Amino acid sequence: MQLLILGAGSDIGIAIAHQFAKAEGAYICLASRSLELLEKKALDIQTRYQVNARAVSFDAIDYAGHPDFYRSLDPKPDAVVFTAGYLGNQGLAQKDFTETRKIIETNFLGPVSILEIIAADFEAKGRGLIIGVSSVAGERGRQSNYLYGAAKSALTTFLSGLRNRLYPSHVRVMTVLPGFVRTRMTAGMNLPKLLMIESEQVAEDVYRAYQSGKDIVYTGWFWRWIMGIIRNIPETVFKRMNL
Numbered sequence: 533m534q535l536l537i538l539g540a541g542s543d544i545g546i547a548i549a550h551q552f553a554k555a556e557g558a559y560i561c562l563a564s565r566s567l568e569l570l571e572k573k574a575l576d577i578q579t580r581y582q583v584n585a586r587a588v589s590f591d592a593i594d595y596a597g598h599p600d601f602y603r604s605l606d607p608k609p610d611a612v613v614f615t616a617g618y619l620g621n622q623g624l625a626q627k628d629f630t631e632t633r634k635i636i637e638t639n640f641l642g643p644v645s646i647l648e649i650i651a652a653d654f655e656a657k658g659r660g661l662i663i664g665v666s667s668v669a670g671e672r673g674r675q676s677n678y679l680y681g682a683a684k685s686a687l688t689t690f691l692s693g694l695r696n697r698l699y700p701s702h703v704r705v706m707t708v709l710p711g712f713v714r715t716r717m718t719a720g721m722n723l724p725k726l727l728m729i730e731s732e733q734v735a736e737d738v739y740r741a742y743q744s745g746k747d748i749v750y751t752g753w754f755w756r757w758i759m760g761i762i763r764n765i766p767e768t769v770f771k772r773m774n775l
């Protein structure tokens with residue numbers, strides 16, 4: 533497997549790279565903005581698991597550069613994980629559209645731009661795997677992060693449609709829905725410890741779901757049930773809650 537990780541600077545992205553290198557012997561291509569750091573991470577993967585690993589430059593919101601970015605990859609991936617993301621600042625975004633735009637671009641427009649290019653290649657080849665890291669935040673809008681949630685919701689819908697479109701071409705599309713994960717993104721946030729998991733747990737859940745042929749994976753598993761409840765709270769009650 534030639535696995536391309538887009539937004540590989542992310543704690544979850546690196547954990548997924550380690551998991552697939554270890555368990556699958558996958559060759560890894562780490563793509564993100566901080567090339568120097570990624571080169572060190574690639575070397576670490578190569579040394580630990582005796583697989584090829586390299587780093588390339590990628591900016592999720594440089595839409596114009598995406599066709600050349602993909603064209604320049606040699607070898608081409610047969611599996612890709614999109615894991616870049618930006619939580620942003622909800623309060624600031626309500627006042628400053630620049631922040632809103634960054635949230636929507638990083639979490640939605642970026643993945644749409646690059647994954648459509650990759651989807652076309654996989655579709656033509658009649659094989660491939662696309663894994664999109666979305667969020668449970670996209671399942672229902674809450675006052676504390678509805679702009680991030682809306683972007684993730686759009687990403688989840690996009691991945692669903694892509695899965696539906698690519699099924700006849702034998703291209704698999706998986707949607708990953710993490711809850712609270714202890715990463716740089718959540719550092720310093722006051723989140724319930726009992727509900728938090730590590731990036732390595734996310735990576736194991738993703739790998740298990742990949743092996744068992746699942747389309748949608750909640751990680752940790754209990755978020756499937758939590759979100760089932762949250763989705764079913766009547767709007768008349770939900771709008772009064774401080775979430």
Ligand SMILES: NC(=O)c1ccc[n+]([C@@H]2O[C@H](COP(=O)([O-])OP(=O)(O)OC[C@H]3O[C@@H](n4cnc5c(N)ncnc54)[C@H](OP(=O)(O)O)[C@@H]3O)[C@@H](O)[C@H]2O)c1
Pocket residue numbers: 538539540541542543544545564565566590591592593615616617618619638642665666667668709710711712713714715716717718
């Ligand atoms: N942590 C959680 O609780 C949680 C929950 C649900 C979903 N998620 C999702 O899981 C994914 C991974 O997040 P994480 O928790 O691992 O967070 P993280 O460590 O903060 O990683 C986010 C990564 O996105 C990258 N990124 C942002 N904008 C980019 C751009 N324009 N081009 C390329 N890369 C860009 C950042 O790159 P730099 O290193 O260059 O800054 C960073 O490495 C995200 O999509 C996030 O929304 C996380």
